[in-house]
Amino acid sequence: MGLRPNIRVLRDMKARQGVLDNEVTRRAYLFVARNQNLPPQIRHQAQLQLNTFGRYTRPTTVKNRCYASGRGRGIMSEFGLCRYQFRLKALAGMLNGVKKASW
């Protein structure tokens, strides 16, 4: 992380924490709601319970952002950096095994 994480990174951290905290219960409700062997009423109840979970408990709200700049697009997942930070760090020799191509 750079000097200080921006609000989008903070929100993403919050989402990650929420996913971690609620993952087991959400999975249990998902199992009940998607199980066709169970009576429809119980499945419906489980689905209603799933809907009560907050926004930042769903794994889909988590987005990998650049850990140096907080940018959300153009992330190289191997390094967790956006394309510009990747370039800067690679040219500075901070990424092992990364070399500028020339032919």
Add this chain to the structure above:
Amino acid sequence: MSVVPPSRLAKLTKLRCNIFQTVYNPTGIRTGAKYLRARLRGPAMMSYYPPTLNISRVARMYPELELVDEDEEQRLQDIEDRKKRGKGAPKKAKTKEDGRRNQRRK
């Protein structure tokens, strides 16, 4: 080539399920097992961002050190100065009618 009857194929599948300890589910009914089988993703998600250290966090962790966050002090001081010059943030509206949106409309 002789045709194998479906009942025998079903028996074969059942036996295979027995041997490999999988659930025999010939109709393909959804059991929701995949939500239980999948690995938990939370711990890996939490380790994405490298841990950061800043003064305010250290100060909160060790109150006995009595560290002073100079940036924070400066910020609070600036707010005080601005308030003295009458440039502070407006008071929070008590009711919705007092809100800025309604004032503008009048």
